[in-house]
Amino acid sequence: MAGLLGVGLSGTASADGMPRPGAQGAAAGPVTGRATFVCRGGVRVQVTLMTGAARVAFAGQTRTLSLVEGSTYRNSQVTWFTQDAGTAAMKNNLTGRLQLSGCRSV
Secondary structure: OOOOOOOOOOOOEOOOOOEOOOOOOOOOOOEEEEEEEEOHHHOEEEEEEEOOEEEEEEOOEEEEEEEEEOOEEEOOOEEEEEOHHHOEEEEEOOOOOEEEEEEEEO
């Protein structure tokens, strides 16, 4: 796995970042890895990495994000990225605030 997130996801996303049912896009390739994280507050996050994308699922929500660089994935609403000391976080792109933080692979 590359960094904390080394897997991508097949499919495309609607404008809100949610996957479109049955949509298969060229932007994401086959699954290359999966990881489970536990973030501050005990929030469990499932990350599925694909070539060029990641699907991040937590608290009944699923976001499909495009690879930006390294282990940073983004859509119009959120960015999932690796922080110092091997932790990951999700930032709300509109407010700049961390939505999930202190996420550690389990």
